[in-house]
Amino acid sequence: MFIDFFSYFTSFVMPIAATDDPGYLIAFLSQLSLWGRVALGIGLVIFVHELGHFLAAKTFGVKCEKFYVGFDVPIKLGPIRLPRTLGKFTYGETEYGIGILPLGGYVKMLGQDDDPRKFEEEAKRIQTSNGDGDEEGPIELDPRSFPAKPVWQRMIIISAGVVMNLITGALFAALAFGYGVSYNPAIIGGVTPGGPAWRAGIEPGGRVISVGNLTDDQMHFREMRMAILTEGLDNPEKPIELAIQYDDGVRHYKLRTEPHPENNDLRMIGITSPTSLIFNKESAAVPGSAADEVLTNEDAGARIVAYDGIAVNSDLIVPSTPFFDYLYSHPEKTIELTIERADGSKRTVQLPPQRAKTIGFRFGLSPITSLTDDGAAAKAGMEIGDQIIAIDGDTQLDAYRLPLELSSSSEAVTFTVRRGEAAEAKELDIELNPETTLQTLSTTSGIGGDIAINRFGFAYQPTTDIVRVLPDLIRGDQAPSDQELQVDDEIHEIRLVASDAELPPELKDERYDPLLEKLREGWTVDGSLPLGTLMETIQILPEGTPVQVLAIRPSNGHTIEATMTVQRDDRVWSERGLALTASESIQQADSIPAALSLGVREAGRRLSDVFRFLRMIPQGRVKMRHVGGPLEIVNIAKNEAERGISPQLLFLTMLSMNLAILNFLPIPALDGGHMVFLAAEAIRGKKLDEQLEMRLTMAGVLTILLLMVVVFTNDILRRL
Template identity: 45%
Template sequence: GGPAWQAGVQPGGKVVAVGTLEDDSQLPFSEMQLKIMEAGIESSEAAVPVRLQYGDDTREYQLVTQASPIEPDRRMIGIQSPTGDTLFSELPAMPNSVAADVVTDEDAGAKVVGFDDQTLDASAIMPITPLLSRIHTAPSQPIKLRLVRTDESEHSMTLPPQKAKDFGIQFKIGPIKALMQNGPAEKAGMKVGDQIISVGDDANIDAYQMVLADVQYDEPMNITVQRGEGDSREEVELSLTPQRIEQTMTPVSAFGEMMSVDSLGFAYEPTAVASEVISGTDASAADGNETIQVGDELREIRVQFASAKDRESIEDELSETAMEALTEGWEIGPTQPLGNLMETIQLLPNGTKIIATAIRPPNGTVVEQTLTVRQSDRFWYDRGLNFTPVESIRKADSLGMALALGVSEAKRRMADVGRFLSMLVRGKVKAKFVGGPIRIAQMASHQAEKGLSAQLMFLTMLSMNLAILNFLPIPALDGGHMVFLTAELIRGKKVDEAMEMRLTFVGVLALLALMIFVFTNDILNLL
């Protein structure tokens, strides 16, 4: 549903230019992110030119940045770094998944070289693309994988379908939020704001129904949507023929707030409103106002682990914040959307108890019910394989190249600081983006975890920052002294010492006020 998705950007391309930043050999992903964020802060409506290379084919896009659902002041275009074809050494498979049932310790760090009757192209930017597309578009089909283990031995395994887990409630599909340019939905006449009310003869549509179904490429799909409001409301029947595209990402966005049917080219927001209470589950076990019913809006869930072992089985896979939300209250909303909740549910053992709290319209009656995680009749779009990300490192092969890269990096960092200060003066940058010693320590620690090279690159940025700030024409800083010396050179005599002292004192007070501000800002960001 993001800007790149809407523009039809396909996986496997290499970003070689973003705005004025251009590097045909190796454009760092962090540089691309920074350039996009700067462009978004400068103007939330202006398009950012992005150029991608697909082999010998170059494609140009004009992408308007989009606010992050988690942090609205953070701008993005919806491009993520690629997934590698090697399984993680420490955790090759997620717990409580079908991958965990078939992947052994000997497969840790193994490289996937093929699946079924297809061999992966090792020379591609992202060789794993066909396999990921197969997993996400045919969740009900078993897949035979071919691996090369770290000891160079070859191994085959069958990855069965992953049964989806839920707690007996299905959720209403939300209105269409985005369309893929020249996709089947746009060509068929679907519009943003349309509400899907039936697919074929099935009028009981929920948010996960289409994203968990196998894609039938050769079969047109009839979708009826409701368009407009009040007296202008109408039902429109559309015929969409699925298109063959590579789907390397899951149909639920990274932030969990958007779902897409890529083969049909539309995206929508799932709602937390119950569209069906599945018979034979805890959700339908009792009658009356104490039971969650169709139309109720789920607001919060709390997980009750049956044992410490069940909790420990997923503790390492979730952040501290996510674990705290599960046990103390996962409030469904922008920061903890339904999509992320349902993905987390897939990690829980069957039989785990969940206390669900819902609101019943129109009076806002609070309903609380204990539900049980169970295996549904549907198949999940992920099977638990854990792949390493694709990374590359630029290394200087001579002292001259190292010096050239160093100068280039210093110039970029100096330009970044200059742009930031310019936007700060013009009121484009919010106060929360200004950090002090605590923020610097956090960033330094984060970069240090990536290795010495990343730490040195961070120090380059910090050095440029200090260099420019120190030469600002503020009394008490070197830049202020340069102003006084320049005035002395022009006048041919020294500046009045009393005035210089007063201005220096004002400068010191301003710096102390700034220090108090950034310290306070850092502390508030920690809370």
């Protein structure tokens, strides 16, 4: 940890020494300020906890010998011996300091030490004469020692740290709400294709005001998601009740959660947060996209105020809903956008369709995977498992072209489906009449890989078998060879073979790193990420980029390795590259009582989160990847501090609640362990056997040390 910090620090110091560019100095000072705020925030939480112990001890006349934030332990790295403290001073009878090991803090009271090895030594220190010289008489304790105080006073001293964390945690949150908290509101921007919310017919554009037992007119999306997650984990078979406020009233639903496609330990109902109509401040468009052709750097931070002459209605709960429905329902249409810049000036641009890219073949359709309740398909008799084999007589079906053709359909469409297997299979013609529904997400945006056509109320998945090869894109009119892809070949893996030098500069962005890394490793189509994500990744690659395709030929079981290139397709892609920001709201208290009320509520919710987490541990629902140690705490603290003062204060609230509850667990050497010993003493009327208490404390210390090793290791592995 010290080496990591030293490397990070010198990465800024060295350039400053090598250049006169003031930008390096500004960057260094900015990072120094950031890390200073992080250290101050975490240190403050530890400080107030120990301050609680200190003030309570002083109130009852206990002598406090040390007050430390951090532990002043000897640390030796080979021949290097680190100082025990970063600074210390003595005032009165107490030594105050900052320890070299930033993993907590302590108040050393006379007669009390959590190190079992010092039990006997500490016990002898506080023994005094009985006053008449009789060494055989009863042993008296120093009246200013911790053990000499009544049980009730010692209980208050031990619990005071937790109480201080609870109080200051609520105050941190109150300050945050007084300053103003920016948050993503619990508004439905879209419903994931094929998910529980999609099947229930929940429409975008509503505000969630109730989830289970959580009711809040200004609910944060994070709170809603956490409530759904925990309710789903606690009662996976029990439907969750939702109340959603729309512009025309409140609608009520009961939904059963489902495992997250990418993580079975999580539960979801398939609701996504909304996107605003405000362009990103850094860039208004994704490089190389259709939007990049018409938007400029001056448009960054601007907002869309009209599209094809339709003014954006800012009075709606989600003003962006009609726009996205229009955008995704007209994928092949050039749309006129009216945008307003920060200076108030307006201009119009013609946003063309986004031309798709391909690697030379088409994917087929799986059987129907989901139906919308009371949707067009369900009402017409279509069933899950039906295999679409023709649409209006056309048998040339393509998983990614179909939604483009049907997303804006206003006429009845006849679907020919095959129902049943083998000899029992039969073909049916089902006529579907499209319904007016909102399409605010790309039809391929399902995290589980589903492709949904909302107007007709059904969803399917792309298959891994090739239904068409595009010879004009890979070899002209030449006949295919045995080593080239053919219809019915099953795609197994796609690998990026282009070097970094062959990729355009705009792809050298950390946002693309995970996807490109997965492509370099070999993207297996039956892996954790759906095929739709792979196709979206193909769209960002420049034309001519070589990729290696590994396929299996079912007729003979042979493996085919073909090198394909990314090419311009003859169809469009639903995403056009608009770089829009997430919808945000500001929740700000208008008075001190209101801020305190919000602070107490926030502290209570974070307390509930901790209790819920602890309750799930013995149930086996908490995995190691859900647990973070000191390194993860610092990382989160840094991220929140970068966002501003309010996010950092809310993080300190969360940290305070965690510190309060975890410190009060009944583990010897922690505050909760001391309380158990004191409670036993109060019940028995005398102290526990010192040897038993020492052994239990030693076991507690070893448990804590083992836990620290585990969480530290987990933090390190998380970053490898």
